Amino acid sequence: MANTPSAKKAARKIERRTEVNKNRRSRVRTFLRKVEEAIASGDKEAAQTAFRAAEPELMRAVSKGVFHKNTASRKISRLSGRVKAVGAATA
Template sequence: MANTSSAKKATRKIARRTAVNTARRSRVRTFLRKVEEAIASGDHGAAQAAFKAAEPEMMRAASKGVFHKNTASRKISRLSARVKAVGTAATATA
């Protein structure tokens, strides 16, 4: 247990920051899940819309330090390629 007043304050700050970061991480995961579901359904329009909503959310989390910048960029890049592939698969079968 913290003894000094500064250590007690640091503990409170850490707890508050952890709660905020957990909420941000959960929010990003929800957006990413929506993109995954749209890709799985094969609906290019829905996947594109979900991706456009998820991309700024992911970069916002990266800028806040929830995710590393390169991790966010990598995930966005891979998701973008998968969304694009859904579009080409839909046009190839049509």
């Protein structure tokens, strides 16, 4: 347990920040899940719409420090390829 006043304050700040980051991470996962579901259903239009909504959400999480930039870029790149493949598979 923290003893000094500054350590106690740091512990409080970390607790608040953790809560905010949990919410941000959850929000991003929700957007990613919507893309995954649209891909699984084979609906290219829905997949593209969900992907366009998920991409800025992922990058916003990067700017807030929730995800590393390369992690988000990798996820976006892989999702983009899969969204493109939805149309090719059904066509």
